[in-house]
Amino acid sequence: MTRALIHLTSILLLSSTAALAQVAPNARVERDGEGRTLPELYQAALKEGGTLEVLAGGDEVNQQDATVQAFKAAFPGVNIKVTVDLSKYHEGRIDQQLASKNVSTDVALLQTLHNFDRWKSQGALLPYKPVGWNQVPAKFKDVSGAYTGMLIYSFSNVSNVAATPADQAPLDAIDYLDPKWKGKIVLVYPNDDDAVLYQFYKIIQKYGWTYMDRLLAQDVRWVRGSATPIPTLLQEPGTVSFTTAFPLVPVPNLPLRFNVPRTDSFLTWAQTAAIFKDAKHPAAAKLFLSFLLSKEFQANAPFWPIRNDLPAPQGWKPLSEYNTNHTDFKAFMRDRATVERFRLQIERYIGTPQGPSPLVDGR
Template sequence: MPTSKHNLSRRYFGIGVLAAPILLPTVGRALAQAQGTLGSTKQAPGIERRSLEELHKVAVAEGGDLIVYAGGDIPNAQAAVEEAFKRRFPGMNIRILVDLSKYHDARIDNQLARGKLECDVAHLQTLHDFDRWKTKGRLRLYKPLGWDQVYGDFRDPDGAYVTVNIFCFSNIISTKLVSDAEAPRDAIDYLDPKWKGRTVLTYPHDDDAVLYQFDRIIAEHGWGYMDRLMAQDVQWIRGTVPARLVVAKGDKAATFTASGVLTAPPDAPFKLILPKSDSFLTWPQTGAIFKDARHPAAAELYLSWLLSKERQEGMGLWPVRHDCTPPEGFGPVIHYNTYPVGFRAFMQDRARIERLKFQFEHYIGAPQGPNPTQVTGLYPVGR
């Protein structure tokens, strides 16, 4: 990447005011509103100093149980994380329930109103919720192990919440159908007739991260882009992982509304490819412990483990810590044409997001299909 782009990315990442053209009128106000709730308070705890082994002993003595609500869009998407946690910490019984973040946050709000919270921890895409929950005194202030190594923009100064994963949404191609050389990279590439009938995309009005991607595309190319895209016989689908799976199976050639590991194995059926010129979406999945958590010791162990170097360097994603090594072939996330803080600001303006959703519905129609996670009910795990 050119040095000038490195410098720009560092500047944008640090202050989050120039994330993308469409955000210029609202980003400063949204961040100011959010940061108004984030000023350091006298209640802020110190950083966790106990080791993972010490935290493990306390969690087992507490009973060893933990319930996590995690954002995602396929059933049991965190099963491997559950197993890794139980292997690392014998005697722990963890359930990570995956559902769309917009369903989880409503579920949590309803549970809190009833005085009967099921989850101890949540890590979600709905970043605006964490500021709101903090303001209402719903979050437990805790600074996990490794807190001081996390990028400053990815953590609340009081310890109310912290980023646990950085997800990247960009081009995913079928390695069976598309070579690197011919892969579509920028948004405009998907309008080429050769991609007609070969693209799968997630409904932007069903997922705020995808909505943010489309918002930036429209800022660059205007609403005429949607007219041309709709002529491309796109398969629209609920869920970003489902879109990636369609590509991985070879049913479609490409998508730009899915995430994947930065470096897939050579024999993988799909591959993530970054744009040539466009900015792309990275967003910080944020986690917090609730003040009403029934298993606070287990929750502290879990967040400290998620932030540990052993975990951050083993996921194939950009780490949230600046002292961790990114996957092979990649530099730190701040060196790229992407603005995680911009997405956080975008999520604050809920009125604008609702207007955008209806605008895209006029083009595409209402999202079709059931909830891809198949999760139902106010208390899915069963308290």
């Protein structure tokens, strides 16, 4: 199995393209905030022409391939280009475009949640309430529709059940300090990814800075990119991680399992999207956001659906029944002084991120 396939199947969208191709005909009864259905939005996008430009946060270039394939299958003739990079780098690109008044990005789909309110305050966003918007909890969206959460993402424990039965895998942060995990822990540099930095912020709040001293004594293998631990977990079955993601429903033929902590809180957030006011392809942008929020797409998402009217994946309870504060990460991201101060504190322990970027490592 190639590394690219592993990341495609394990991190973002494991959706059946064939199933998602039925989004357009099946969603006729739902309308967006402008009173239009997906088929009507599709016709508007066809008339508009051009190529929809989306900047999507991520750390593997192929993470959005399944989304693009499904969108094209559902809406033939609507061209789309999704560029994946770390959200913090997309932030800089977008700010430069706005400053130069030359906006080439139609849609931003990012982890850097603090940016959306800033861009709204600058008058840079186009208010839009996609199909399904009324089913998105208020805490995940702007009241005017300037931005909306599209997908629930989560980082937590992932282990290989071929070597470690799920009930024997570490779950709480303190479990990783057991000597039996020495040399077997693969973690993402927290000073390279704000979501992982948040995880460590919560750990230090609960266990104190002595946790870092004890963790470093475990000979942790630090890597760049939240998807990077997955190949190691597959190729070295005894390894474990809590700074990566894997679908809630097990992937056929892959022995990895996602587990939430026993008592610790864990990270969830809403990957959020917005359309820019000066977007060159607003009709296609509205179609894309409505596509992401459609029932069919959400039902195939790897984590919990963001819509209130859809059940949790098989074998899982609703997200509200777990120990995760869905909006705490956004509050953390908004407090940039705390984020940068904590990043430097962590860096004193583990140094600057080393190794190639997962986006340019030639895979």
